[in-house]
Amino acid sequence: MTERVPVSMTVNGEDVQRFVEPRTTLGDFLRVEMELTGTHLGCEMGVCGACLVLLNGKPIHSCLMLAVAAEGETIETVEGLAESKAIADIQQAFHNRNALQCGFCTPGMLVTAHEILKSEHPLTREEIRDELSGNYCRCTGYEAIVDAIEQVFVARAAGREVEASGQFAETAA
Amino acid sequence: MVTKTKKPLVPRLGSERVKPAPFRYFRANSLAEAFAAYAEAEGDCTYMAGGQSLLPVLSLRLQTPSLVIDISRLEELRGISLANGVLRIGALTRHNEMLHSPEIARYAPLLSKAAPYVAHPAIRNKGTIGGTIAHADPAAEFPGMTLALNAEFEIANSEGRRREPANGFFRGLYETGIAPGEILVAIHVPVFGEHDRCAYHELARRRGDYPLVGCGVRATIRDGVATNGRFAFIAVGAVPQRAFAAEAAIEGQRLDETAIAAAQTALEQDLQPDDDSETTGAMRLHLAKVLLGRLLREIALSPSKAVEAAA
Numbered sequence: 258m259t260e261r262v263p264v265s266m267t268v269n270g271e272d273v274q275r276f277v278e279p280r281t282t283l284g285d286f287l288r289v290e291m292e293l294t295g296t297h298l299g300c301e302m303g304v305c306g307a308c309l310v311l312l313n314g315k316p317i318h319s320c321l322m323l324a325v326a327a328e329g330e331t332i333e334t335v336e337g338l339a340e341s342k343a344i345a346d347i348q349q350a351f352h353n354r355n356a357l358q359c360g361f362c363t364p365g366m367l368v369t370a371h372e373i374l375k376s377e378h379p380l381t382r383e384e385i386r387d388e389l390s391g392n393y394c395r396c397t398g399y400e401a402i403v404d405a406i407e408q409v410f411v412a413r414a415a416g417r418e419v420e421a422s423g424q425f426a427e428t429a430a
Numbered sequence: 431m432v433t434k435t436k437k438p439l440v441p442r443l444g445s446e447r448v449k450p451a452p453f454r455y456f457r458a459n460s461l462a463e464a465f466a467a468y469a470e471a472e473g474d475c476t477y478m479a480g481g482q483s484l485l486p487v488l489s490l491r492l493q494t495p496s497l498v499i500d501i502s503r504l505e506e507l508r509g510i511s512l513a514n515g516v517l518r519i520g521a522l523t524r525h526n527e528m529l530h531s532p533e534i535a536r537y538a539p540l541l542s543k544a545a546p547y548v549a550h551p552a553i554r555n556k557g558t559i560g561g562t563i564a565h566a567d568p569a570a571e572f573p574g575m576t577l578a579l580n581a582e583f584e585i586a587n588s589e590g591r592r593r594e595p596a597n598g599f600f601r602g603l604y605e606t607g608i609a610p611g612e613i614l615v616a617i618h619v620p621v622f623g624e625h626d627r628c629a630y631h632e633l634a635r636r637r638g639d640y641p642l643v644g645c646g647v648r649a650t651i652r653d654g655v656a657t658n659g660r661f662a663f664i665a666v667g668a669v670p671q672r673a674f675a676a677e678a679a680i681e682g683q684r685l686d687e688t689a690i691a692a693a694q695t696a697l698e699q700d701l702q703p704d705d706d707s708e709t710t711g712a713m714r715l716h717l718a719k720v721l722l723g724r725l726l727r728e729i730a731l732s733p734s735k736a737v738e739a740a741a
């Protein structure tokens with residue numbers, strides 16, 4: 258054990274101060290200290306992408322950053338993105354297309370999807386797959402995830418919401 | 431407001447989980463502070479820039495330093511600037527900045543071309559060029575490309591600063607010319623001239639993975655004749671490698687199919703990759719020849735890269 262040290266940062270719009278062990282990764286900090294368990298930890302070595310969060314607006318792996326090193330920074334997790342409705346249409350499209358099964362990869366997929374949907378021109382399926390290269394999904398085979406992201410590109414370009422549809426439309430309503 | 435669950439759903443950190451061994455943390459505000467912290471810990475410590483290679487190393491407990499010195503906020507290691515025909519790239523320049531910087535595209539386009547192949551987007555948001563060069567993975571893109579660019583490294587220690595050329599800097603597996611305690615401050619790259627051309631490509635199993643083989647080439651091409659060819663290969667051994675025999679094969683030649691075939695044959699003298707768990711050495715050499723052929727055809731056909739990149 259080493260001594261806990263103070264750290265302060267903004268998490269989902271809230272200023273937080275905590276004492277942490279220096280070895281605590283940002284991912285563990287968010288899950289254990291902040292009880293924000295939407296961020297998933299899989300490989301804890303930068304490979305699976307389940308742990309993605311936004312650091313000052315840019316996706317990073319929360320398993321590859323120390324919590325102490327986030328001093329003064331602004332972090333947004335999938336909970337923050339969901340509550341602000343920033344990813345409401347992406348969530349709906351994932352739901353419509355059944356783009357998750359066990360859901361372990363989904364928080365990371367949503368963070369990546371949120372980032373790539375900022376692109377000024379709609380990405381091709383090939384480009385979407387490239388952008389998702391750091392996100393593992395062991396269930397869906399990716400096809401449905403790419404479909405869902407494509408659906409949001411189309412809806413946003415047309416200035417539309419993503420409507421509930423598909424076999425789960427009823428439960429979504 | 432953040433969402434809170436009623437009681438913790440996850441166990442507290444415990445020894446049963448794969449986590450870094452305990453260490454102390456120090457955020458350096460100047461190079462002098464970083465050197466002092468290093469000296470005080472008597473070397474039982476490590477520097478951290480983007481952490482994208484260091485954090486996996488700590489989590490797997492491949493290293494168990496008693497102190498991590500965070501150098502990621504050192505202003506002295508930031509910025510890209512041009513002076514006297516040399517582009518100076520601060521060690522803390524992130525992979526994503528390398529990808530999008532207009533200065534890099536204009537003056538050191540080989541690095542822009544290699545950048546999309548470096549890891550995945552989220553890793554590019556944190557990983558730094560200084561970190562990848564200091565880490566010196568033999569399959570990493572930027573360290574290898576510094577060989578083709580005849581780059582120089584600006585290295586600081588508690589006594590002062592020194593320069594070391596890229597050629598000879600990569601000494602062995604994860605071993606470089608940076609001595610313990612020293613900090614890589616910047617990379618100096620001679621700027622691309624009007625007739626210089628370059629190309630980069632690699633073969634990987636999956637986008638963003640370290641490649642099976644990667645290659646970057648640059649040459650000066652005047653009236654169709656190539657000079658000063660420099661070819662750098664990655665993932666072909668313990669260190670990134672220049673291909674001197676293949677380079678000699680095109681010196682003063684037109685880049686036609688005969689010259690390209692001669693360079694491919696000469697490559698056998700330059701590269702002797704070993705068999706490993708991923709593939710055989712013979713396969714790697716074959717792929718290296720295929721890559722070299724494609725890249726030389728590309729620069730033979732393309733307009734001056736410096737001009738194209740600036741457009």
Ligand SMILES: Cc1cc2nc3c(=O)[nH]c(=O)nc-3n(C[C@H](O)[C@H](O)[C@H](O)COP(=O)(O)OP(=O)(O)OC[C@H]3O[C@@H](n4cnc5c(N)ncnc54)[C@H](O)[C@@H]3O)c2cc1C
Binds near residue numbers: 478521
């Ligand atoms: C899943 C995954 C895939 C990846 N794929 C690729 C890939 O395809 N290609 C590729 O090139 N890289 C890849 N990387 C590695 C990535 O590029 C790292 O960012 C880079 O190797 C290290 O940069 P960093 O700033 O994060 O350094 P850190 O992780 O902070 O440091 C790495 C090492 O360098 C030392 N160091 C760092 N900066 C300095 C300095 N200025 N002076 C002296 N020593 C220093 C540290 O002490 C440490 O030993 C991958 C990483 C992961 C996790």
Ligand code: FES
Binds near residue numbers: 297298301304
């Ligand atoms: S837990 Fe961070 S990438 Fe897998």
Ligand code: FES
Binds near residue numbers: 360361363393395
């Ligand atoms: S839904 Fe199970 S890993 Fe993606």
